Amino acid sequence: MTLIATQSLTKTYGGRVTALADLTVAVEPGIIGLVGANGAGKSTLIKILLGLIAPTSGQVSVLGIDPTADPAAVRARVGYMPEHDCLPPDLSAAELVTHLGRMSGLPRTAARERASEALRHVGLYEERYRPVGGYSTGMKQRVKLAQALVHDPDLLLLDEPTNGLDPAGRDAMLALVHRIGTEFGISVLVCSHLLGEVERICDTLIAIDGGKLLRADHISAMTSATDVLAVEVSEGTEELAARLAELKLPVARDGRLLLVPLADDRTYDLILGAVAELDLPLHRLDQRRHRVAELFATRELSHA
Amino acid sequence: MPEPTAAAVRPAPTGVIHDIGYQRYQGPRLGRRQVFGALYLHGLRTAFGFGRSAKAKIFPWLVVGIVSLVAVALAAVRSQIGEPVATYAQFADAMSWLVIFFVAVVAPELVSRDLRSGVLPLYFSRPLPRADYALAKLLALVTALWLLLGGPQLLMFLGAAFTTKQGMRGVWNELLDLLPGLLYAGLWAVVFASVGLLVASLTGKRAFAAGGVVAVFLMTTPIVGVLSILPSRAANELAGLASPSTLVQGVGIWSLGDLLVEGDPGEMMIGGFGPVYALAAVLLVAGATALLLARYRKVAS
Numbered sequence: 001m002t003l004i005a006t007q008s009l010t011k012t013y014g015g016r017v018t019a020l021a022d023l024t025v026a027v028e029p030g031i032i033g034l035v036g037a038n039g040a041g042k043s044t045l046i047k048i049l050l051g052l053i054a055p056t057s058g059q060v061s062v063l064g065i066d067p068t069a070d071p072a073a074v075r076a077r078v079g080y081m082p083e084h085d086c087l088p089p090d091l092s093a094a095e096l097v098t099h100l101g102r103m104s105g106l107p108r109t110a111a112r113e114r115a116s117e118a119l120r121h122v123g124l125y126e127e128r129y130r131p132v133g134g135y136s137t138g139m140k141q142r143v144k145l146a147q148a149l150v151h152d153p154d155l156l157l158l159d160e161p162t163n164g165l166d167p168a169g170r171d172a173m174l175a176l177v178h179r180i181g182t183e184f185g186i187s188v189l190v191c192s193h194l195l196g197e198v199e200r201i202c203d204t205l206i207a208i209d210g211g212k213l214l215r216a217d218h219i220s221a222m223t224s225a226t227d228v229l230a231v232e233v234s235e236g237t238e239e240l241a242a243r244l245a246e247l248k249l250p251v252a253r254d255g256r257l258l259l260v261p262l263a264d265d266r267t268y269d270l271i272l273g274a275v276a277e278l279d280l281p282l283h284r285l286d287q288r289r290h291r292v293a294e295l296f297a298t299r300e301l302s303h304a
Numbered sequence: 305m306p307e308p309t310a311a312a313v314r315p316a317p318t319g320v321i322h323d324i325g326y327q328r329y330q331g332p333r334l335g336r337r338q339v340f341g342a343l344y345l346h347g348l349r350t351a352f353g354f355g356r357s358a359k360a361k362i363f364p365w366l367v368v369g370i371v372s373l374v375a376v377a378l379a380a381v382r383s384q385i386g387e388p389v390a391t392y393a394q395f396a397d398a399m400s401w402l403v404i405f406f407v408a409v410v411a412p413e414l415v416s417r418d419l420r421s422g423v424l425p426l427y428f429s430r431p432l433p434r435a436d437y438a439l440a441k442l443l444a445l446v447t448a449l450w451l452l453l454g455g456p457q458l459l460m461f462l463g464a465a466f467t468t469k470q471g472m473r474g475v476w477n478e479l480l481d482l483l484p485g486l487l488y489a490g491l492w493a494v495v496f497a498s499v500g501l502l503v504a505s506l507t508g509k510r511a512f513a514a515g516g517v518v519a520v521f522l523m524t525t526p527i528v529g530v531l532s533i534l535p536s537r538a539a540n541e542l543a544g545l546a547s548p549s550t551l552v553q554g555v556g557i558w559s560l561g562d563l564l565v566e567g568d569p570g571e572m573m574i575g576g577f578g579p580v581y582a583l584a585a586v587l588l589v590a591g592a593t594a595l596l597l598a599r600y601r602k603v604a605s
Contacts, residue, residue: 050429072431076333080429088421090357102342103430105333114329121326147426152329184326 001064003029003155003187004049009058011044011211019044020055021211031181033198033205033219034191041211042191043083046157049189050080063154076105079148083159083191086144089133093119093143096132097150104151111150118146121184122176138169145176149186156180156188162197174201231258231271232283243274262287340436347444351410363409367402368452374399375456379463388464392457392485393560396492399453400549403492404521406452407445407500412513414441415501420508424603438505438600442593445497446490453489457482488556495552495585496521498592505599521548541575545584554581 004027011020020041036042047053049062051071060067067074087096094115101111119128122142127135132143141161148156161177162170178201181188192198199205199219207214233240241258244251247270252259260271268285275282334342346355352368353361378389390398418424427437461482468474503520504513524547531543544550558578574581 052425052428072336072433075429076431078429080425082422082425082429084422084425086422086424086426088417088423090360095355099346100426100430102346103339103427103432105335105339105431106329107332107334108342110329110331117327151333151430180326185328 001029002026002061003032003063004189005059005061006045007059009045009048009060010056011041011048011053012056018211020048020208023058023208023211023213025206025213025216027204027206027216029187030203031178031201032187032189033195033202034189034208035193035195035198035205036208036214037193040193040208042193042208043159044211045208046080046159046189046191049157050075050078076151077154079151079153079156079186081144081148081156081158081161083163085140087132087135087140090131092131093124093128093135093139093146097128097143097147100147101150106151114150114152115146118149119143121149121180122146123172137164138166138172141165141169141173142176145173149180153186156186157191158188159191160193161190162192162194170197177201229260229262229267229271229285229287230254231260231275231285232256233258233275234281234283236278236280239278240274240280243278244271247274336431336433336436339432340440343432343437343440344444344447347414347441348447350414351444351448360413364406367406367409368455371399371402371452371456372459375459376463379460382460383463383467386469392460392482393488393556395457395460396453396485396489397553397556399456400492400552403449403452403496404518404549406449407496407521408514408517410448411445411497411500411504411517412510414445415505416508416510416513419505419603420510434600435597438596439593442497442501442596445501446493449493449497450486450490453492454486457485457489484560488560491555491585492552494589495548498589498596499548502592502596502599505596505603525549537575541573541577542580544574544581548588551581551585551588554578555585558582 004025006023006025009020009023010018012018023041023045034042034045044053048055048060049067051067051074054068062074063077065074065077091099097115097118098111101115102108106114116128119125119142122145124139124142124146127139132140135143141164145158145161148158158177162173165173174197177188177190180186181201181203190198190202195207203219204217205219206216231240237253237256237258241251241253244258244260249260249267249270260267271285272282349355352364375395378395381389418427424437428434461478464478465475468478470477499520500517503516507513507516527546528543528550531546532540534540534543544554554574555578557574558581
C-alpha cells in the first residue's frame with residue numbers, strides 16, 4: 001500500500017510565491033525523512049497532507065484517502081506534531097493530552113488511559129502532572145509528540161521534532177522516533193532541515209528544495225553510490241579542478257575541498273598524477289564516508 | 305552446588321511483569337457530535353474555572369457570588385414585605401454590568417488563551433471542523449451567561465415559592481413570571497456571548513481582549529446618550545440600537561412589557577419600534593456569529 005502519493009502537486013500563495021512546484025512522489029510505509037532548507041516547502045506539504053490548506057493544483061492521497069476531499073477521515077488516522085510552540089503553559093501535560101485525545105474522538109476513560117500511556121512512551125512520568133509552562137524544551141517536544149500519538153494514528157507527521165534540542169536531546173528524540181516507526185508499527189514522516197539527522201533513522205528519504213523534488217528514494221539506494229575522495233591543496237585549487245575535469249573525472253567543489261567520486265584505485269593515481277604534474281602542495285587526500293548530503297551537494301552545484 | 309539443567313527445564317515463571325510495549329487502540333472512536341459535546345463541556349468548565357488554577361476561579365466566582373447575593377437579598381426582602389422588589393427580567397437588567405464584567409473575563413479565557421499558546425493547530429489537525437470549535441466555544445459562553453443570570457433567578461423563584469401565602473396557585477403564578485425572565489436572561493446571554501466572543505477572538509492577548517470587550521459594550525452607551533437627547537422623536541426611540549445593552553433592553557420592553565418597566569414609561573422609550581429592536585438583535589447575533597466563523601476559517605492555517 002502506498003502511504004503518501006502526490007501527483008504534480010503545486011501550491012502557490014497569491015499567485016506569486018511558489019511553495020511547492022509540480023511535486024510527484026510515492027512512498028511506502030516506514031520512516032520517511034523529508035529534508036530541505038528552511039522555506040523549501042516542507043511545512044506546506046505537511047499542511048496539504050493534513051487537508052489544512054488546499055493545493056493550487058495536482059492530486060494528493062494519504063493512506064489511500066484524498067485529504068482535499070475528506071480531511072476528517074485523514075486527520076482521524078494521522079497524528080501531527082507542529083514545529084512551533086503549541087502548548088498552553090498553565091495546563092499539565094496529562095490534562096492537555098487527555099483533552100486532545102477526547103478531541104480525536106476517544107471516550108473519556110480511554111482518553112485518560114491512552115494519554116498516560118503516550119506520555120510514558122515518550123518518557124514523561126511524574127512530571128506529567130506539573131504545568132507545561134515549567135518544562136524544558138526537551139520535555140515540551142515530548143509532550144507535543146505524545147499528543148500526536150494519543151489517538152493511535154497510522155501515520156505521524158512530525159515537523160522538525162528536534163528543533164531547539166541539545167545534541168543529547170536530539171539523539172533521544174531521534175531514537176524515540178525510530179522506536180515509534182519500528183516497534184509501534186506506526187509510519188512516520190519526519191521533517192528536518194538537517195539531513196545528517198534524518199538519514200540515521202529513516203528508510204526513505206524525500207529531499208525538496210524550493211518546492212521542487214530533488215530526490216525521493218530508499219536510503220539504501222542513495223548510500224550505495226560510490227565513495228568520494230576529498231582532495232585539498234594549499235593553492236591552485238582551480239587549476240587542479242580544471243586538470244581533473246580534463247581527465248574526465250566529475251569534480252565537485254565543497255569550500256576548499258575538491259570531491260571526486262572514487263571509481264577504482266586508478267582514481268588515486270590520476271589525482272596524484274595531476275597534483276604532481278601541476279606541482280601543487282597537496283594538503284590531504286582521503287576517502288570519505290559517503291553521506292547522502294553529498295548527493296544533493298553535487299546536484300545543487302551542477303544546476304547552480 | 306549449582307544445577308544448570310534444573311534451571312533450564314524449570315517452566316517460565318508466570319508472575320513476571322512484562323513490558324507490554326505499545327498497544328494499538330481497538331476501542332470505539334466517537335463521532336463529530338460527541339467530540340463537539342466534549343469541547344462544549346470543556347468550555348463550560350473553563351468558563352467557571354473548573355479544572356483550572358485557583359487564580360482562574362477568582363473572577364468568575366466573584367461575579368457569581370455577587371449576583372447570587374443580590375438574588376438572595378431580593379428574595380429575603382420580598383419575603384419580609386410580601387411585595388416583589390424587582391421582577392426576574394428587571395433583575396437581569398440590573399445585573400448587566402456584572403454580565404459585561406463576566407464576559408470580559410471569560411471570553412478571553414475561552415478563545416484568546418488558545419490563540420496565544422498556539423494550540424489551535426493541534427485542534428485543527430484533528431477531525432473536528434473549524435466551525436465546530438468556534439460554535440462549541442460560543443455555546444459554552446452562552447450557557448455560562450445564562451446560568452449566571454438564570455441560576456440566581458431560580459434562587460429568587462425558590463425564595464418566593466417557599467414564602468408564598470397562596471399555596472400551589474402562588475407557586476404557579478410565580479413560575480409564569482420566572483419563565484419569561486429566564487428567556488430574557490437567554491437573550492442577554494446570546495447577544496453578549498456572540499459579540500464578546502467575536503471581540504476576544506481577534507487577539508491572543510487576554511488583557512487586550514478583556515479591554516476590547518468592555519470597550520465595545522460600554523463605549524457605545526455614550527452614543528445612546530447623545531442620540532436620546534437629539535430633538536427628534538424617532539432618533540430618541542431608536543437610540544437604544546446603538547449599544548448591545550440598550551438593544552437587549554429594547555427587545556425586552558417590546559416583548560415583556562410590564563414585566564420589565566411596570567407601567568411607567570421608564571427611562572427608555574422605544575415607541576413603536578419594538579420589532580426593529582428584535583430584528584436588530586437577531587441581525588447582531590447572526591452577524592457576530594458569521595464573523596466569528598469567518599475568523600476561524602482563516603486563523604492558524
